[in-house]
Amino acid sequence: MNNFKLSPEIILSDTCEEFCEKFKIGKNDLIITNEYIYKPYFESYANGATVIYRRDFGSGEPSDKMVEAIYNTVKDINFERVLGIGGGSILDVAKLFALEKLTPVCDLFEKKFKPAKNKKLVLIPTTCGTGSEVTNISVLHLSSINSKLGLADDEILADYAVLIPELLEVLPFKVFAASSIDALIHSIESFVSPKSSVFTEMYSIEAMKMILNGFKNIVQNGNDSLRNHFTDFLIASTYAGIAFGNAGCGAVHAMSYPLGSIYHVAHGESNYVFFTEIFKIYQKLNPNGKIKRLNKILSETLDCSEENVFDEIENLLYKILPKKSLKGYGTTEEDLQLFTDNVITKQGRLMSNAYVSLDRDTIYNIYKSLY
Numbered sequence: 001m002n003n004f005k006l007s008p009e010i011i012l013s014d015t016c017e018e019f020c021e022k023f024k025i026g027k028n029d030l031i032i033t034n035e036y037i038y039k040p041y042f043e044s045y046a047n048g049a050t051v052i053y054r055r056d057f058g059s060g061e062p063s064d065k066m067v068e069a070i071y072n073t074v075k076d077i078n079f080e081r082v083l084g085i086g087g088g089s090i091l092d093v094a095k096l097f098a099l100e101k102l103t104p105v106c107d108l109f110e111k112k113f114k115p116a117k118n119k120k121l122v123l124i125p126t127t128c129g130t131g132s133e134v135t136n137i138s139v140l141h142l143s144s145i146n147s148k149l150g151l152a153d154d155e156i157l158a159d160y161a162v163l164i165p166e167l168l169e170v171l172p173f174k175v176f177a178a179s180s181i182d183a184l185i186h187s188i189e190s191f192v193s194p195k196s197s198v199f200t201e202m203y204s205i206e207a208m209k210m211i212l213n214g215f216k217n218i219v220q221n222g223n224d225s226l227r228n229h230f231t232d233f234l235i236a237s238t239y240a241g242i243a244f245g246n247a248g249c250g251a252v253h254a255m256s257y258p259l260g261s262i263y264h265v266a267h268g269e270s271n272y273v274f275f276t277e278i279f280k281i282y283q284k285l286n287p288n289g290k291i292k293r294l295n296k297i298l299s300e301t302l303d304c305s306e307e308n309v310f311d312e313i314e315n316l317l318y319k320i321l322p323k324k325s326l327k328g329y330g331t332t333e334e335d336l337q338l339f340t341d342n343v344i345t346k347q348g349r350l351m352s353n354a355y356v357s358l359d360r361d362t363i364y365n366i367y368k369s370l371y
């Protein structure tokens with residue numbers, strides 16, 4: 001049986017001005033964002049909304065402590081609608097504020113109580129990667145387990161996902177690169193997920209083609225040509241979000257979580273470390289499953305032989321963003337066992353979507369080969 005859910009309502013708006021005129025921001029709104037996005041694009045339309053800058057509550061990946069601190073700041077303010085304007089971490093945090101009860105945050109994520117939404121939620125991505133605007137997932141670093149953990153529940157689905165290509169203008173190239181590689185991984189992991197369906201495949205395939213063609217264009221025409229592709233990358237990352245929101249991501253995301261959590265490596269960048277290596281292992285373990293179809297699609301898009309698709313992707317991505325070894329982020333050899341333990345004990349939600357189930361030795365050996 002296949003399940004496919006398409007929610008929220010998706011709006012593609014040319015400018016912030018057009019969005020603000022339609023949504024009439026006011027005193028009943030809570031906006032969670034970054035100052036460098038909010039000031040130039042939204043401040044003149046805010047009309048008394050409560051504004052929270054995520055950076056005022058800590059840097060790095062979002063955590064339960066950050067959410068608790070924001071909650072303590074806004075708990076006595078009445079608001080009926082939450083607007084998250086930012087990258088994936090801001091959207092993941094904003095989702096929680098649409099809930100009637102969100103604290104203790106660790107208890108929420110460890111499913112000690114059920115989430116219930118009682119406010120409208122509008123999510124506006126300012127990167128082209130996470131797809132968080134269309135998924136029912138929020139990922140935080142939890143102090144109780146010293147690791148990232150995802151909460152997946154339809155109560156944190158947005159009412160509106162608003163795509164505004166103009167907002168990508170202020171995105172540094174490195175952030176663009178890491179976030180769009182994340183979106184590419186969403187499209188490819190969801191394509192080979194056991195939960196994929198004819199519906200998710202359509203979004204996965206279109207997203208991977210759009211992103212790879214966009215990368216080829218940038219390599220050919222230089223980083224400045226990126227601005228011609230903002231809309232395509234934004235749409236592709238939302239397509240990939242729809243695909244993985246239904247079919248799930250797998251071992252790449254699971255194995256990157258400990259690196260992201262402990263060494264504060266940005267989400268897309270930490271996925272990038274593991275991506276091609278894991279797919280080469282998948283290829284070895286089960287070359288005749290769905291990966292065969294994937295290789296065909298990728299070889300046509302990249303104009304290379306089916307045997308070389310992951311080497312070819314590696315070469316292309318390296319021109320967009322050079323890749324580091326695990327050691328390059330400060331990890332130690334002892335960490336590799338800890339990372340493996342974390343994947344085995346805490347990342348079951350993601351590992352169940354892996355193309356081939358990976359045992360402890362295989363996981364450890366992948367970490368070791370990338371060390």
Ligand SMILES: [Fe+2]
Pocket residue numbers: 130182186253267271
């Ligand atoms: Fe991701």
